[in-house]
Amino acid sequence: MLTHRLLTHDKIVELLPHINTDQNLLFYSYITQRKEKAKYCCQFVNNQITAVLAYFSELSFPAFSFFGVEEQNTFFPELIAFTRDAIKLDENAVCGTILCESELELFRSFGLIKGNPQRFLNMQHQDASKLLESNIVEKISENEYSEVIDFLHRGGMKFFTRSELESCPFLGIKEGKDFIAVGGYHFYDSQLVELGNIVTRLDCRGRGLAKHITSALTHLGKKRSPDVYLGVLADNLPAVHLYESLGYQTIMELSIVEFTLFSTHITCNSNWLTSGA
Known part of the structure; x- marks a missing residue:
């Protein structure tokens, strides 16, 4: 069963042992440094977490960090649709994040990327x-x-x-x-x-x-x-x-990429999306 929930920090922190800080430094920082001010939009398959889009509102643009816990079991359009409903950004909002190559291709395959990504060295x-x-x-x-x-x-x-x-x-x-x-x-x-x-x-x-x-x-x-x-x-x-x-x-x-949560490539049945504490 596919479900989505906004998790609090005391739940999302359980992911820490699974995070490679060199590869996922931005997401790691959302859990450890921005923990009080971030929102965590999480996807579950059969009650096992598969992916997270974390949102931070204190920058001059809507800032996100993506973490695929089990990328092969991630239903990406549904996660984007849930995040769009949970965060309630304007449809013209241009969001920002930092992605590895496989994540960039995932976002690009669903028509979310805007403009040209900038190569960034950690x-x-x-x-x-x-x-x-x-x-x-x-x-x-x-x-x-x-x-x-x-x-x-x-x-x-x-x-x-x-x-x-x-x-x-x-x-x-x-x-x-x-x-x-x-x-x-x-x-x-x-x-x-x-x-x-x-x-x-x-x-x-x-x-x-x-x-x-x-x-x-x-x-x-x-x-x-x-x-x-x-x-x-x-x-x-x-x-x-x-x-x-x-x-x-x-x-x-x-x-470094700019992206949108609104794309004609993503059309989801809202009945697939559930939210909870």
Whole structure:
């Protein structure tokens, strides 16, 4: 029997032993880092969970993470239809997620992908000997939050949320009274650390500031967790080379995609869909 339910975090956390963090870092973060604010749309076949679409509403776009527990037994159109009904997004909403190649083909086969996916590298830090020791990086204080938020927004950081600044340490480099480089974390706890929101002011690029920020963030992250990650667009070769020079290695190639929950390829009998606590 095919059923669907919105699960609470205390139920979805039972999936943790089945998650490979290198391959499913985004979904892992939804369970461990965004657990209080995510919604988990789950599919069951004969009461066994087969797939999950997790939803997070705090970004500037509807953000999702997909995890196929038993992909061969997943009824994907039905899961999408249930998620559409449970989340109640506008039919014109453009959603975002990060997918591996097989997941990308699954979404594409049902006409959900919009635009061209962007190749994305998931990198993990491997060699501490390559990090810089920097004396020009300083911790950002609470009274500088508004300035940093404006700086990051001007830098185009679409994945930044204010809660990251409030719950994670952020570092910066100043010239006079003005920030010229800033960096922080998407996730920062003993389970995993993921660097993010690293921006250098346009007129100050080429001076090695990002190398200092990334080194300081990595040093600090290693004190919190042995597993320190970051993500970067594959075609941003200067950034990729910078991270490699600091001891990061690519562990997974993925795709950042935009997609819709509404597709003419997906027509489901609503009688197949059930919901429950």
